[in-house]
Amino acid sequence: MPVEKIEVLVVGAGQAGVAMSEHLGRAGVPHLVLERARIAEGWRTSRWDSLVANGPAWHDRFPGLKFAGDPDAFVGKEAVADYFVDYASKIAAPIRCGVEVTSVQRPADRPGFRVETSQGPIEARYVVAATGPFQRPVMPPIMPETAGIVQIHSADYRNPAQLPAGAVLVVGAVSSGAQIADELNRAGRRVYLSVGPHGRPPRAYRGRDFVWWLGVLNKWDVEAPPTTDHVTIAVSGAYGGQTVEFRRLAAEGLTLVGRTSSCSNGVLGFAPDLGDNVRGGDMDYLSVLDEADAYVARNGLDLPQEPQARDLPPDPACMINPILSLDLKAAGITSIIWATGFALDFGWLKVAACDDHGQPRHRRGVSAEPGVYFVGLPWLSRRGSAFIWGVWHDAKFVTDHIVKQRSYLAYEPATPPLDTTQTSAGLSAQVRSPRHQPNPSEAIR
Numbered sequence: 001m002p003v004e005k006i007e008v009l010v011v012g013a014g015q016a017g018v019a020m021s022e023h024l025g026r027a028g029v030p031h032l033v034l035e036r037a038r039i040a041e042g043w044r045t046s047r048w049d050s051l052v053a054n055g056p057a058w059h060d061r062f063p064g065l066k067f068a069g070d071p072d073a074f075v076g077k078e079a080v081a082d083y084f085v086d087y088a089s090k091i092a093a094p095i096r097c098g099v100e101v102t103s104v105q106r107p108a109d110r111p112g113f114r115v116e117t118s119q120g121p122i123e124a125r126y127v128v129a130a131t132g133p134f135q136r137p138v139m140p141p142i143m144p145e146t147a148g149i150v151q152i153h154s155a156d157y158r159n160p161a162q163l164p165a166g167a168v169l170v171v172g173a174v175s176s177g178a179q180i181a182d183e184l185n186r187a188g189r190r191v192y193l194s195v196g197p198h199g200r201p202p203r204a205y206r207g208r209d210f211v212w213w214l215g216v217l218n219k220w221d222v223e224a225p226p227t228t229d230h231v232t233i234a235v236s237g238a239y240g241g242q243t244v245e246f247r248r249l250a251a252e253g254l255t256l257v258g259r260t261s262s263c264s265n266g267v268l269g270f271a272p273d274l275g276d277n278v279r280g281g282d283m284d285y286l287s288v289l290d291e292a293d294a295y296v297a298r299n300g301l302d303l304p305q306e307p308q309a310r311d312l313p314p315d316p317a318c319m320i321n322p323i324l325s326l327d328l329k330a331a332g333i334t335s336i337i338w339a340t341g342f343a344l345d346f347g348w349l350k351v352a353a354c355d356d357h358g359q360p361r362h363r364r365g366v367s368a369e370p371g372v373y374f375v376g377l378p379w380l381s382r383r384g385s386a387f388i389w390g391v392w393h394d395a396k397f398v399t400d401h402i403v404k405q406r407s408y409l410a411y412e413p414a415t416p417p418l419d420t421t422q423t424s425a426g427l428s429a430q431v432r433s434p435r436h437q438p439n440p441s442e443a444i445r
C-alpha cells in the first residue's frame, strides 16, 4: 500500500494545533492534524471539575470567534473545550482524532520525515509539535509512598469527594495549587498549603481585569523570563474571579506553610521562607498597582481611584509563628496534592530538535532540526505563548516560516546551472542540464 503523504503534519489538536491549522489553511498549505484523543482533550480530562478559565471570555479566546454569553465571565473548562471543537469546525480544520504519533524520523535518502502513527506511517515534509506546554506531571521525590496517605498530582485532582476523609496538604501555591486548596477549604476540609515564591497580580484594579493591565503594560509580550528569580503567577477566575490573597485564605481557615523541603519518618519539613514568599507576592501585586497608576496618569485615563486595593490583611498566626515540621499522622493528613508543575516529553521526536536533556532547541518555535517546529510551549516567543491568546500569534509566525521555506524550495533559477562533466575522451565538457519544471505535487517528496 502506498504511504500517505502530506506537506505539513501537525501533532496535537489542542488550541495550538487548531491555531496552526487556521494559519496553514489561510496560507493554502496542505496539512493534517493528528490528535491521539479528542480536540482540546486536555481541557476535558486533565483539569479539575470546577476549573474555569483564568481570564475573562473577551480575552481568553482566538480573534476569529467570541464565546457565547457574558464577555466578562470566566468560562468553564468544558465550554473552553467546546469552543475549540466549534473553532475547528468553523475553519474546517483537517483533524484526525484517535491517532497517536509514536515517532518522527528523518530518512537518510530523501527530504522530510517519516512519521509512525497508531494507524500506520505517513510521510511529511514538515512536522509541527503542538503537544502542549504541560505534558508530564512532575512530583518532586520528597515523600516516599506511605501507607494511609494518598498522593496525587494536581493533573489528577477532580473534586474534594475524590479524596479520603481527613486533612489535605497541597504543595505548590500558584494558580492550580491556590485554587485547589481554596476549593478544599470551602468544602470543609482541614487544609495545609505549602507556599513557594510566586507572583500574584490583582484580579482587577480600577475597573479593569489584570489581563487588560498586563496587556496595556506590555507584559504578555515580554520575550523571556528573567534568568534568575522568575516566578509563576497565581491567578484565579473561580467564584467570579478574585485576587489570590494568601492571608485571606488563612483567615478563612487554611494553614499556610513554607516550601516543602524534606520528609523523614512521616514528618514533613518546611523551609523557613513562608513570610518571604508571601511578601514577595505582595511586592509583585503592589508593583502592578504602581504601574497601573502610572499608566493611568500618563495616558490621562478616566478610571476610578481604588486606594483600598493597597490595604493588605494582617499577617495570620501561621505566618507569625510558621510551622517548620509537621507529623502527617498527628495532623490527620490523609492526602497530598502536588501542584508542582509539568515537564515536556518529546521522546517520540527522534530527530535533532531537542538537546541532551530532551528540551526543545528552537527560536520562536523554529527548531534546530530544519523542518521541525514547536508551538504552545511556555515562553516559546513571549509570556503569552502557552496561553490561548498567545499561541495564535506564535502559530502565525511558524506558518509564515514554513511558507517562506516552501518558497525557497520551489525556486528554480531562470538560467539553468552549468553542469561540468568528464567526457569519455578525457575532455572536460560544460553541459547545460535540462531545466527542472517545478511541480507542486513534488513539494512533499
Ligand SMILES: Cc1cc2nc3c(=O)[nH]c(=O)nc-3n(C[C@H](O)[C@H](O)[C@H](O)COP(=O)(O)OP(=O)(O)OC[C@H]3O[C@@H](n4cnc5c(N)ncnc54)[C@H](O)[C@@H]3O)c2cc1C
Pocket: 011, 012, 013, 014, 015, 016, 017, 034, 035, 036, 037, 038, 039, 040, 041, 042, 043, 047, 051, 052, 053, 054, 055, 060, 099, 100, 101, 102, 130, 131, 132, 133, 134, 176, 348, 375, 376, 377, 386, 387, 388, 389, 391
Ligand atoms: C490547570 C490549567 C489551567 C489553565 N487555564 C488556562 C486559562 O485559563 N487560560 C489560558 O489561556 N491558558 C490556560 N492554561 C494553559 C494552556 O492554555 C493549556 O495548557 C492548554 O491546554 C494548552 O494548549 P495546547 O494546545 O498547547 O496543549 P494541549 O491542550 O495539551 O494539547 C495538546 C494535544 O496534543 C495531543 N497529543 C499529545 N501527544 C500526542 C501524540 N504523540 N500524538 C497525537 N496527539 C498527541 C494531546 O492529546 C492534546 O490534545 C491552563 C493550563 C492548566 C494546566
